[in-house]
Structure formats: structure tokens, C-alpha cells
Amino acid sequence: MDLTQLEMFNAVAESGSITAAAKRVHRVPSNLTTRIQKLEEELGVALFIRENQRLRLSSAGHSFLRYSQRITGLVDEARRVVAGDEPEGLFALGSLESAAAVRLPLPLARFKQRYPKIQFNLVTGPSGTMIDAVLDGSLSAAFVDGPLLHPQLDGVPVFEEEMVIVAPAEHAPLTRARDADGEQVYAFRANCSYRRHFESWFHDDGARPGHIHEMESYHGMLACVIAGAGLALMPRSMLESMPAHDQVSVWPLAGHWRYLATWLIWRRGALTPTLEAFTALLAEMKSAGV
Structure with missing residues (x-):
């Protein structure tokens, strides 16, 4: 069974005539007859009831037609999405949690307004997870912490984040990593680029963080810091x-x-x-200072 057979079957089912269907799909009638018979042999059922020069769908043919039309319809949609001038269809996008919360709402809303046929599927997670998902094809694109170093990826810088240490209100000044030597830290999992950045900041100054508590959200990190339980690193835009x-x-x-x-x-x-x-929309908004 192939796509050409399904298109031929649909044409015959909808026109009720081999001759009319042949004109529709630009084939000779004998070719359609042979391909339809082969399809019936593969399925093991008669899709048509032959009556003189006319064909009408059998019970099995009616059932199969619904699936065949859905399959060819999806293929047509895929072709339009890939080759069409106007973006449409599913856009699977990944993002750091901070970018999704602070940076993306406005561009996603504007993109949806400009291209209403787009259907977003937004997934959040650490940079390592997002990169893996882009590489395996489950995401079309993702917002991750740069710089971009992977040989199988392309990309563009889109936002700049100021990274700040969040400490309890009465904490002594933190001007360098040695000021935080041994303190407990709240961070995402080990494949989070911000966590690696924080750990590198410690090690570069000959200091070490204390126990690193793995959290699932910035809100959880902030609550722990407010309670005086340790430090966290996050983008200023996310904190505010x-x-x-x-x-x-x-x-x-x-x-x-x-x-x-x-x-x-x-x-x-x-x-x-x-x-x-x-x-293009992100570049346009960046140049406009939005």
C-alpha cells in the first residue's frame, strides 16, 4: 500500500467511475484498475461492488475511505506546512523555564496573531534536555543558554540575561565566590546550564558550594532563600x-x-x-527594543 494507491482509491470512490477518476489523477484507466485490484488483494477485502460500468463502495470500502481520506489529508497538510509561504501547523518549541515565563509570552502572542494557523506546543526544561530534544527531532527549536557549540546545531542569540545571586535579606555582601564558600545552594538538575555556570563561578575563585539542593522551580528556590536556607542563582528578569x-x-x-x-x-x-x-519576528522585536 502506498500514497499513490490511496489517492487513486479516493478518486474512484468519490467519482464512482474508473474513467472519471483516471482523468482526475492523470492516469490511464487500466493503470487505476490494476492498482485498485492490487490494493484489494493486499487488504484481503473487496472495496468496491462492480455493477456494469459503475463502481460503488462496499461496506469495507466505506470504512477504508474514512482512513484513506484522513491519511491523504495529513500528507497534503504536511506538504503545505513544509513548502507553503505562510507558516501553519504544529510548532514544537522548547525553552528554559525563565525564558518561557518572562521573555516568550509577547513574541508567542504576536506570532500567533500574525500566523493564526500555527499551533504551539511549548515544553520547558534545562538546556541539556532541550538540546537533546532538538537533536532527536521532537522539538523544532528551543531557547537555551549559549554559547552554541554543538556541530549539529544552528542558532542565533536572542536575549541577554543578567545573572544574580539571590540571598537572604540580611546576608553579608557577596562580591566574589569566596564570600559564599560552603553555603547551601538551590538549583535545577545537573544538566541545567545555569547550575553549571554557578558551580564554575565557585570553582574559578577557589571556593566550593555546600550541599546543592535540586529544585523544580524558581518559585521554590526563592521560597527557600527567603526562609534563610541558602543561595540561588537566576536571571534578574526572572527574579523580578x-x-x-x-x-x-x-x-x-x-x-x-x-x-x-x-x-x-x-x-x-x-x-x-x-x-x-x-x-524574523524575534529579530524585528529586538531591533525595536521590545
């Missing part, structure tokens, strides 16, 4: 978006540790019309 952010002390990392770029990445050679339109 949360209630109670004024109940902690905030210390920007110094020097080259202070800023990190968020990149939009995709598999090399997989820049689809939808993804191209999305990157």
Missing part, C-alpha cells in the same frame, strides 16, 4: 517577575560571569518556513 522578590538581597555576578546569552537553536539544515518566520 516573582512575588516577594523584594524580600531577598540581590548580588550580580562580577566580570565575565555576569551576563549570559539565551540562544534559539535548531538542527542544522532544518530551518523551516515557520522557524524562519519566527526568527
Whole structure:
């Protein structure tokens, strides 16, 4: 069974005539007859009841037609999505939690307004998880912490994040890693790029974090810090978006540790019309200072 057979079957079922269907699919009638018979042999059922020069669907043919039309319809939709001028269809997008919460609502809303046929599927997680999902094809693109180093990926920097240490309100000044030597830290799992950045900041200054508590959300980290249980590292934009952010002390990392770029990445050679339109919108908003 192949797509051509299904298209031929649909044409015959909808026209009720081999001759009319042959004209519709630009084939000779004998070719359609042979292909339909082969399809019936593969399925092991008669799809048509032959009556003189007319064909009408059997009970099995009616059931099969519903599936055949759905299959060919999905194929047509896929062709339009890949080759069409206007983006449409499913856009599977991954993102760091902080970017999804603070940076993406406005561009996603504008993209949906501009291209209403787009259906977003947004997934959040640490950079390592997002990169793996892009590489295996389950995500079309993802927002991750840069720089981009993987040979199978392309991408562009889209946002700059100021990284700050969040400490209890009465904490002593944190101007370098040795000021936090041995303190408990709240962070995401080990494949989180921000966690690796925080650990590298410690080690570069000859210091070590205390126990690292793995959390699932920035809100959980902030609650622990407010309670005086340790430190956390997060983008300033994320911190300022949360209630109670004024109940902690905030210390920007110094020097080259202070800023990190968020990149939009995709598999090399997989820049689809939808993804191209999305990157264009992000560039447009960035140039406008939005």
C-alpha cells in the first residue's frame, strides 16, 4: 500500500467511475484498475461492488475511505506546512523555564496573531534536555543558554540575561565566590546550564558550594532563600517577575560571569518556513527594543 494507491482509491470512490477518476489523477484507466485490484488483494477485502460500468463502495470500502481520506489529508497538510509561504501547523518549541515565563509570552502572542494557523506546543526544561530534544527531532527549536557549540546545531542569540545571586535579606555582601564558600545552594538538575555556570563561578575563585539542593522551580528556590536556607542563582528578569522578590538581597555576578546569552537553536539544515518566520519576528522585536 502506498500514497499513490490511496489517492487513486479516493478518486474512484468519490467519482464512482474508473474513467472519471483516471482523468482526475492523470492516469490511464487500466493503470487505476490494476492498482485498485492490487490494493484489494493486499487488504484481503473487496472495496468496491462492480455493477456494469459503475463502481460503488462496499461496506469495507466505506470504512477504508474514512482512513484513506484522513491519511491523504495529513500528507497534503504536511506538504503545505513544509513548502507553503505562510507558516501553519504544529510548532514544537522548547525553552528554559525563565525564558518561557518572562521573555516568550509577547513574541508567542504576536506570532500567533500574525500566523493564526500555527499551533504551539511549548515544553520547558534545562538546556541539556532541550538540546537533546532538538537533536532527536521532537522539538523544532528551543531557547537555551549559549554559547552554541554543538556541530549539529544552528542558532542565533536572542536575549541577554543578567545573572544574580539571590540571598537572604540580611546576608553579608557577596562580591566574589569566596564570600559564599560552603553555603547551601538551590538549583535545577545537573544538566541545567545555569547550575553549571554557578558551580564554575565557585570553582574559578577557589571556593566550593555546600550541599546543592535540586529544585523544580524558581518559585521554590526563592521560597527557600527567603526562609534563610541558602543561595540561588537566576536571571534578574526572572527574579523580578516573582512575588516577594523584594524580600531577598540581590548580588550580580562580577566580570565575565555576569551576563549570559539565551540562544534559539535548531538542527542544522532544518530551518523551516515557520522557524524562519519566527526568527524574523524575534529579530524585528529586538531591533525595536521590545
